[in-house]
Amino acid sequence: MSESRLTLRSRLDELALLSPWVESLAAEHAIPASTVFAIELCLEEALSNVVRHGYRGEPDHPISVEFSARPGELAFVIEDQAPPFDPLTGDLNREAPLPASIEEFPLGGRGIRLMRRFAGSLAYEPLPSGNRLTVRFPVWP
Amino acid sequence: MQISTEELADGITKIALDGRLDIAGAAAVDLKMNVVAGSARRLLIDLQKVSFLGSMGLRSIVLPARAVHSRGGKVVLFAPDEMVESVLKTSGIDSLLPIHHDFAAAIAALQ
Numbered sequence: 001m002s003e004s005r006l007t008l009r010s011r012l013d014e015l016a017l018l019s020p021w022v023e024s025l026a027a028e029h030a031i032p033a034s035t036v037f038a039i040e041l042c043l044e045e046a047l048s049n050v051v052r053h054g055y056r057g058e059p060d061h062p063i064s065v066e067f068s069a070r071p072g073e074l075a076f077v078i079e080d081q082a083p084p085f086d087p088l089t090g091d092l093n094r095e096a097p098l099p100a101s102i103e104e105f106p107l108g109g110r111g112i113r114l115m116r117r118f119a120g121s122l123a124y125e126p127l128p129s130g131n132r133l134t135v136r137f138p139v140w141p
Numbered sequence: 142m143q144i145s146t147e148e149l150a151d152g153i154t155k156i157a158l159d160g161r162l163d164i165a166g167a168a169a170v171d172l173k174m175n176v177v178a179g180s181a182r183r184l185l186i187d188l189q190k191v192s193f194l195g196s197m198g199l200r201s202i203v204l205p206a207r208a209v210h211s212r213g214g215k216v217v218l219f220a221p222d223e224m225v226e227s228v229l230k231t232s233g234i235d236s237l238l239p240i241h242h243d244f245a246a247a248i249a250a251l252q
Binding site: 012013015016019034037038040041044045048101102103105110111113114117118 | 207
C-alpha cells in the first residue's frame with residue numbers, strides 16, 4: 001500500500017495544486033482517466049466546501065488530503081481544523097427536486113449530489129478539533 | 142481555459158470552450174461568457190474541448206444561460222464528452238439546457 005499526502009492553505013486558488021497531484025498519483029498507480037475525473041471532481045468540491053463553508057473564507061488555515069491505495073480501492077482522507085461541519089447533512093445536502101426553469105437552478109448545493117454520484121463512498125467523522133471526510137473510489141484490476 | 146466566440150447564421154452565437162472548467166477555468170471565462178450572453182438570443186455552447194467540469198464550472202454555464210433565457214432566448218449545450226455529460230446530467234442542467242451531439246440538431250434546436 002502506497003501513501004501520499006497533500007497539504008493546502010485554505011484559499012480557492014490553492015485548489016489548483018489538486019490536479020497535478022492527482023495526475024502524478026494516476027501515473028504512479030495507473031488510475032483510469034474516468035476515475036481521475038471523478039477524483040478531481042470530488043476533491044475540488046470537498047475542498048472548496050472546506051474553504052468557503054468550513055473556514056468561512058478565511059485563508060491560511062490548513063487542509064490536508066491523504067491518499068492511500070489498496071487492492072480494489074483508492075481512498076482520499078480530507079482533514080481540516082474548521083468548526084464541526086458535516087457536509088453530508090444539513091443545507092448543502094438537501095436533495096431538492098430538479099428545478100423547473102433555469103431561473104430556479106441553484107448556483108450552489110449541487111456539489112454533494114455530484115460527489116454522491118461520482119465517488120464510491122463518502123464518510124464523515126468529526127475530529128477533536130476539526131473534520132474528516134473520507135472519499136473512496138473503486139478500481140478494478 | 143480558452144474561450145472563443147463566433148457568429149453563425151440565423152443569429153446564432155457560438156461560444157467554444159477549450160480546457161478545464163474547474164475553479165480557475167471558470168474564473169478565467171466568466172466575464173467573457175457573461176458579456177457574450179448579454180446580447181445573444183440563440184446561444185450554442187460548444188463543450189467538445191472541455192476536459193473537466195466541476196460545480197463552479199456549472200455555474201459558469203448557468204449564469205450566462207439565465208441571461209439568454211431572461212430575454213426569451215435559447216441555449217443548447219453541444220457535444221460534451223462522456224464524463225462532462227455525466228456531470229451535466231447528474232446536476233439536472235440537461236433538463237433545462239438541452240444537450241446535442243449532432244451539430245445540425247443543435248442548430249435546429251435554436252430556431
